[in-house]
Amino acid sequence: MSNSASSNPILIISMGVSGCGKTTLAKYLAKDFGLVFLEADDFHSAENKAHMASGRPLTDAMREPWIASMCDKLREHRQKGESCVLAYSGLRRAHRQRFRELGFPTLFIHLAGPQEIIRRRMEARANHFMPSGLLDSQYAALEAAVNEPDIIEVDVGQSIPKIRRQATELAREFIQKHRT
Template identity: 65%
Template sequence: MPGPVLVIVMGVSGCGKSTLAASLATEFGFRLLDADDFHPPANKARMARGEPLTDAMREPWIAAMCDALRERQRQGESCVLAYSGLRRAHRQRFRELGYPTLFIHLAGDSEMIRDRMRARVGHFAPASLLDSQLDALEAAMDEPDIVVVDAAQRIDRMHRQAAEKVQGFLADHMRA
């Protein structure tokens, strides 16, 4: 029987990754992890002030997520992680955990995402951070484990499209 898998729903803040990750985790019975839960308070405070994180500030956050995923893997749990995935090197860290991994990149027009960010209530990341996230996002060149889903769709359509990608990924994993 094949072991656990990791699905990472990635994209800039406001693209819908937490919502999509939660619906995929429910459908497939995977453990849901949200990267926002791993930020130290200082990172959240900085972002709430509209100040982007540096790669050095991201490092303990990435390490904490990797530690949590290693523990889930030891317990044989498949996971869905909602995570920005801005840097290629950080995406590689998750691949190196040993899970078969699929990235679902929610991509969309910056104005649409900015409007979503302005409309949401209770999130620490303001719309003013979007430009810095878009600047930090490194394109998925030569990363065949990343599939793109249009973030402009309604959540039910995004879910359906992403679920099809996960089904194909799981079928491939079962054959491996």
């Protein structure tokens, strides 16, 4: 199942707090299904990255240009008929809704789990602007997916192969449903 160009492009969003593995999963799904990969961090301004690197969380006002930029890029891909996988935190319900309004059938795969597991993963990674000290603010900003049936939670406490298998099956079912 490949080829990101289609008359009915889809959007899969690998979401969760920093350090949950969303980028790794999104890259894996994009490669496995032949979809365009987008990394939300690439859309942050240098100022936003510096702000977070200094240990301060973003405000919603600071997130706004970032969200708008991602939406613009996704619209371009949709117009070309290209399906995408976006690695994106998805912390705010209103922001998730903006992605739904782009015209793609959309699936959110929420990588969720205990803060202790994710903190250990954050502390083990190198060369990332987001310090583990901001994890508390990420959890505080994360709005629960109440009445959002397009968000499916995957437990990050499982082994990486189990996470990949579960996410791959979810993506496969979603793609088959929306591309046939």
